Amino acid sequence: xxxxxxxxxxxxxxxxxxxxxxxxxxxxxxxxxxxxxxxxxxxxxxxxxxxxxxxxxxxxxxxxxxxxxxxxxxxxxxxxxxxxxxxxxxxxxxxxxxxxxxxxxxxxxxxxxxxxxxxxxxxxxxxxxxxxxxxxxxxxxxxxxxxxxxxxxxxxxxxxxxxxxxxxxxxxxxxxxxxxxxxxxxxxxxxxxxxxxxxxxxxxxxxxxxxxxxxxxxxxxxxxxxxxxxxxxxxxxxxxxxxxxxxxxxxxxxxxxxxxxxxxxxxxxxxxxxxxxxxxxxxxxxxxxxxxxxxxxxxxxxxxxxxxxxxxxxxxxxxxxxxxxxxxxxxxxxxxxxxxxxxxxxxxxxxxxxxxxxxxxxxxxxxxxxxxxxxxxxxxxxxxxxxxxxxxxxxxxxxxxxxxxxxxxxxxxxxxxxxxxxxxxxxxxxxxxxxxxxxxxxxxxxxxxxxxxxxxxxxxxxxxxxxxxxxxxxxxxxxxxxxxxxxxxxxxxxxxxxxxx
Amino acid sequence: xxxxxxxxxxxxxxxxxxxxxxxxxxxxxxxxxxxxxxxxxxxxxxxxxxxxxxxxxxxxxxxxxxxxxxxxxxxxxxxxxxxxxxxxxxxxxxxxxxxxxxxxxxxxxxxxxxxxxxxxxxxxxxxxxxxxxxxxxxxxx
Numbered sequence: 041x042x043x044x045x046x047x048x049x050x051x052x053x054x055x056x057x058x059x060x061x062x063x064x065x066x067x068x069x070x071x072x073x074x075x076x077x078x079x080x081x082x083x084x085x086x087x088x089x090x091x092x093x094x095x096x097x098x099x100x101x102x103x104x105x106x107x108x109x110x111x112x113x114x115x116x117x118x119x120x121x122x123x124x125x126x127x128x129x130x131x132x133x134x135x136x137x138x139x140x141x142x143x144x145x146x147x148x149x150x151x152x153x154x155x156x157x158x159x160x161x162x163x164x165x166x167x168x169x170x171x172x173x174x175x176x177x178x179x180x181x182x183x184x185x186x187x188x189x190x191x192x193x194x195x196x197x198x199x200x201x202x203x204x205x206x207x208x209x210x211x212x213x214x215x216x217x218x219x220x221x222x223x224x225x226x227x228x229x230x231x232x233x234x235x236x237x238x239x240x241x242x243x244x245x246x247x248x249x250x251x252x253x254x255x256x257x258x259x260x261x262x263x264x265x266x267x268x269x270x271x272x273x274x275x276x277x278x279x280x281x282x283x284x285x286x287x288x289x290x291x292x293x294x295x296x297x298x299x300x301x302x303x304x305x306x307x308x309x310x311x312x313x314x315x316x317x318x319x320x321x322x323x324x325x326x327x328x329x330x331x332x333x334x335x336x337x338x339x340x341x342x343x344x345x346x347x348x349x350x351x352x353x354x355x356x357x358x359x360x361x362x363x364x365x366x367x368x369x370x371x372x373x374x375x376x377x378x379x380x381x382x383x384x385x386x387x388x389x390x391x392x393x394x395x396x397x398x399x400x401x402x403x404x405x406x407x408x409x410x411x412x413x414x415x416x417x418x419x420x421x422x423x424x425x426x427x428x429x430x431x432x433x434x435x436x437x438x439x440x441x442x443x444x445x446x447x448x449x450x451x452x453x454x455x456x457x458x459x460x461x462x463x464x465x466x467x468x469x470x471x472x473x474x475x476x477x478x479x480x481x482x483x484x485x486x487x488x489x490x491x492x493x494x495x496x497x498x499x500x501x502x503x504x505x506x507x508x509x510x511x512x513x514x515x516x517x518x519x520x521x522x523x524x525x526x527x528x529x530x531x532x533x534x535x536x537x538x539x540x541x
Numbered sequence: 542x543x544x545x546x547x548x549x550x551x552x553x554x555x556x557x558x559x560x561x562x563x564x565x566x567x568x569x570x571x572x573x574x575x576x577x578x579x580x581x582x583x584x585x586x587x588x589x590x591x592x593x594x595x596x597x598x599x600x601x602x603x604x605x606x607x608x609x610x611x612x613x614x615x616x617x618x619x620x621x622x623x624x625x626x627x628x629x630x631x632x633x634x635x636x637x638x639x640x641x642x643x644x645x646x647x648x649x650x651x652x653x654x655x656x657x658x659x660x661x662x663x664x665x666x667x668x669x670x671x672x673x674x675x676x677x678x679x680x681x682x
Contacts, residue, residue, distance in 0.1 A: 201572060264646045433639040433642035440613075449680035
């Protein structure tokens with residue numbers, strides 16, 4: 041088949057529709073890019089591979105980008121990868137600069153998407169080769185690096201690390217995954233819950249519970265006051281958007297997009313880790329780290345360019361190894377399976393037309409996303425501008441739908457939503473850090489496999505220091521990250537003492 | 542004893558499922574002890590000065606949300622059993638649940654707001670049920 045013959049108006053209509061639907065899915069809290077792709081996957085039966093992928097890639101890019109809207113306006117990340125966008129986006133909304141924050145986020149998302157797409161197109165084989173060479177030792181060290189970076193994000197380093205380790209601990213509930221080399225034995229599960237918790241708590245109900253239900257419980261306990269209601273949020277009453285905000289942000293954009301792409305390439309280290317990592321690195325390198333968390337535009341730029349950077353990166357291991365880089369690309373495997381195509385090392389060589397069509401679809405999706413979100417941001421924002429008494433019950437209902445459908449109809453996932461909704465509420469009360477907790481929860485099972493398998497293979501802890509130059513480099517990065525965190529913490533203390541005097 | 546011998550570890554595959562959770566539990570314990578040791582004064586001061594939960598919260602809205610949600614979760618599969626594989630358990634239970642929550646969260650319960658809450662409770666579950674269950678064949682309770 042000729043490459044140009046598949047670039048029909050129908051192909052681009054599918055990309056555009058997918059992107060718009062994805063943005064809406066991402067913008068509604070409780071609905072994610074993963075869900076958008078999962079919901080529309082059956083539609084690709086009749087579309088053929090290239091057209092089906094056009095729709096799904098549009099949904100992917102749109103869904104990841106749409107997540108920034110509730111993250112900025114509601115403090116609820118629409119997708120897990122928008123976690124770090126809430127840190128500075130929501131404070132900007134509280135200052136009346138919601139529209140400015142949204143536009144900064146959209147442009148950063150576009151830049152991240154395009155840079156990662158270029159990386160995917162030009163360097164896919166080489167980058168994939170590099171990631172393939174990572175053994176369990178390096179993969180464990182990358183997670184360890186992510187955990188040390190989490191400390192930099194936390195207002196209290198010790199509490200931040202504790203929250204992250206607690207997340208890891210809870211992620212280990214269930215069987216030691218036999219499909220990944222574990223022995224299949226259960227641990228940390230009460231006998232009466234063995235039936236439900238064999239596979240542990242599902243990630244999506246945990247995320248929806250912590251970010252959806254607990255937010256509503258926090259609002260409910262304060263009485264759903266109208267004066268703080270969404271209806272009263274004036275997203276454009278504060279400082280207006282102009283491109284000068286990007287002055288001096290070139291390095292941030294490139295670094296964060298690069299981090300997003302790189303993290304996306306690493307199988308299993310995806311999603312929120314990219315934006316958190318980029319955010320904390322920007323915070324560490326910033327001359328004004330104290331402004332972060334209070335409405336600093338460069339925090340939004342870092343988070344959003346990184347999470348859209350993930351979209352291209354996550355496709356690299358999928359298309360070169362058959363291993364998904366994140367949960368959404370995991371569902372994309374379904375689209376290939378529906379068409380009887382095996383993704384793996386031979387995919388690009390054997391299907392050059394499909395590969396080129398995917399690149400064009402991703403490029404078109406990013407352009408559509410930019411145009412739609414820049415020019416229709418006020419209308420999209422209205423999705424989350426509905427009064428609380430109308431919006432929150434709908435969110436509760438959608439949380440239930442999301443939790444129930446993610447594993448194709450498991451009622452225990454709905455109860456998981458409630459359990460972690462309450463957990464998130466009480467964590468907020470006692471001051472636990474939610475972002476490190478979530479990162480720990482996401483990375484915990486992989487960390488276990490990488491750690492145990494490394495020791496099983498080499499029989500010594502020294503392997504974590506001596507395995508390769510990559511391991512040594514990662515230890516240097518870990519040490520630097522801890523050093524930055526401690527330095528920032530000391531500086532903060534000094535500043536507090538100085539202002540006290 | 543050389544450093545290499547000191548760092549040598551062997552893991553029995555049969556008990557390998559307990560290795561990482563044990564290490565993580567120990568680290569968690571150490572971190573908790575460190576937090577208590579370094580912040581005990583601040584923690585005790587907070588406990589002494591702030592009212593115990595659930596004092597000073599909106600009891601009606603908070604516990605109403607919890608009770609309503611638990612009832613909703615129990616009712617959905619129960620009602621769904623009467624109409625298997627139709628998603629009607631979700632649809633039928635979502636209408637009163639949405640109405641109850643909307644009214645619970647209303648600060649001004651006049652006719653107009655109650656009418657909007659009622660319409661929302663009818664329309665939102667209908668649209669979601671139709672789109673997901675009927676159009677996309679996605680399983681709902």
